[in-house]
Amino acid sequence: MSTEKEKKEKKAEEVVSRILELREKGETRAELKYVSKLRSPIRARFEKIKHKIAVMSGKGGVGKTTVATNLVAAFKSEGYNCGILDADVHGPNVPKMMGLRQKYPDFKGRTFYPLKTEEGIKVWSVALYWPSDSTPVMWRGPYKTRVIKQFLAAVDWGELDYLIIDLPPGTGDEPQTIIERIPELDGVVIVATPQEVALLDVRKSGEMVKEMGVPVLGVVENMSAHAICPDCGEILKCANCGNEITFFGEGGAEIASEELEVPFLGSIPVDPRIRTSGDEGTPFVLKYPDSEAAKNFREIVKNIEKELEKHKPPSEGE
Helix, strand or coil: CCCHHHHHHHHHHHHHHHHHHHHHHCCHHHHHHHHHCCCHHHHHHHCCEEEEEEEECCCCCCCHHHHHHHHHHHHHHCCCCEEEEECCCCCCCHHHHCCCCCCCCCEECCEECCEECCCCCEEEEHHHHCCCCCCCCCCCHHHHHHHHHHHHHHECCCCEEEEEEECCCCCCHHHHHHHHHCCCCCEEEEEECCCHHHHHHHHHHHHHHHHCCCCEEEEEEEEEEEEECCCCCCECECCCCCCECECCCCCHHHHHHHHHCCCEEEEEEECHHHHHHHHHCCCHHHHCCCCHHHHHHHHHHHHHHHHHHHCCCCCCCC
């Protein structure tokens, strides 16, 4: 009778053989699925999560974390069991924007348990362990990569319908490590603003994700089109000519998504209340559910669900 060790070794050999076969055929996405099977500590933490979606941007300052926190809140408002992983080690703002006041999550042995917001959204971030919000993260590349791998393997999320991962900006070590290591990542949402300089980085992000064999679920244009009055919620217009006021333009991200041949998921108008609600620790879509921007966030969530259905992997044997 085979020992447990022999069974595991045989299973590993079968997986490696399958990986080499898929690599020879050039089936990158399928290969990543099998590679993840070899990473059992990390895989065990994510196996009860139905959908894992990373939110990234090619550069900082486009409102990536604002979009990520409002997307998870929008999914929660639809009745889903949700969590958000703050993987931006140098700018971990998710706990503040989700309204977490508590620090130092519970742990048992090598297992850490996320904190929960008042709405029941699970949150984990390296910021939960800093002595103060002003403590800088002075880690070099190799150490950051090691820490990322450790918390991916240590945090027990339990059962979730959706986990949103707020990636660091850019296309460097950290986003690459997370995209590679999270087993069966459903896809990536790219956040941009309408300016041309931001759209150049959208293209870079999209090409990187594609090269890694992960689906780009689509592009979100933040701070788009008209501006909204924070008091009455109406569109701001020039007192002189009556034209709608736009700060950053509109439509650029849609053009970039066409060039990348990926879906355009929707746009978020400039509403100052989005900033203030984030500063106060309440996601905008929960505080102003009837606003235009909140409706747009919910529409983006529906579009993401449609894309997930399109990218749904075939079941074993198909």
